[in-house]
Amino acid sequence: GAVVSQHPSWVICKSGTSVKIECRSLDFQATTMFWYRQFPKQSLMLMATSNEGSKATYEQGVEKDKFLINHASLTLSTLTVTSAHPEDSSFYICSASPVTGDDQETQYFGPGTRLLVL
Amino acid sequence: LAKTTQPISMDSYEGQEVNITCSHNNIATNDYITWYQQFPSQGPRFIIQGYKTKVTNEVASLFIPADRKSSTLSLPRVSLSDTAVYYCLVRGTGFQKLVFGTGTRLLVSP
Numbered sequence A: 001g002a003v004v005s006q007h008p009s010w011v012i013c014k015s016g017t018s019v020k021i022e023c024r025s026l027d028f029q030a031t032t033m034f035w036y037r038q039f040p041k042q043s044l045m046l047m048a049t050s051n052e053g054s055k056a057t058y059e060q061g062v063e064k065d066k067f068l069i070n071h072a073s074l075t076l077s078t079l080t081v082t083s084a085h086p087e088d089s090s091f092y093i094c095s096a097s098p099v100t101g102d103d104q105e106t107q108y109f110g111p112g113t114r115l116l117v118l
Numbered sequence B: 001l002a003k004t005t006q007p008i009s010m011d012s013y014e015g016q017e018v019n020i021t022c023s024h025n026n027i028a029t030n031d032y033i034t035w036y037q038q039f040p041s042q043g044p045r046f047i048i049q050g051y052k053t054k055v056t057n058e059v060a061s062l063f064i065p066a067d068r069k070s071s072t073l074s075l076p077r078v079s080l081s082d083t084a085v086y087y088c089l090v091r092g093t094g095f096q097k098l099v100f101g102t103g104t105r106l107l108v109s110p
Helices: none
Strands: A004-007 A010-013 A019-025 A032-038 A045-051 A067-073 A076-081 A090-096 A113-117 B009-013 B018-023 B032-038 B045-050 B053-056 B061-064 B070-075 B084-091 B104-109
Touching: A004 A090, A010 A019, A019 A032, A019 A090, A019 A113, A032 A067, A032 A076, A045 A067, A076 A090, B009 B018, B018 B084, B018 B104, B032 B061, B045 B053, B045 B061, B045 B070, B070 B084
Parallel strands: A010 A113, B009 B104
Antiparallel strands: A004 A019, A019 A076, A032 A045, A032 A090, A067 A076, A090 A113, B018 B070, B032 B045, B032 B084, B053 B061, B061 B070, B084 B104
């Protein structure tokens, strides 16, 4: 159990376009999901906390107008990179915690989405 | 959020036991210790989590001393496929954010 999926697994886009990444908890409900970004050879950096039915909370230095987060249901959060530029190229990873069960509050991570902006 | 410190890298050979120690001197009373494994171009995979003493599952053991200022992840009889980055994190109760440190890059050789 506790499986998190992401779609797409990789995407290539032109500079100036927008890209949407989906994060789904497949076998549990999650009121809170998290979005991370990871550059090569570096650790994960938290971007924002996605809350179901309310606005996301962004970490310092992360532009909320550039990285739009929507948590429309208890199993789906989306991250939209608007007007993407080459410096946005990175590995984007989401995580989610079950709201019930023995492993509630344990964060499970998705497989990640590789974004390349040309 | 308690800051964690762990070795940047470790080397081992197949079949050996590997112990990775993490220090978290300012861990709070309600904090849990969680370990993740990450392979290149994949999301972190949950390994084990504990609060105190010893926790064991099918893949690893976690040893936490009484003062909880450190913890040790023990991987029995590692194989080449255990080559990965291992992250030690401290989290509070509730759905709180996780702050990742540098992790420990484990290299298992034949």
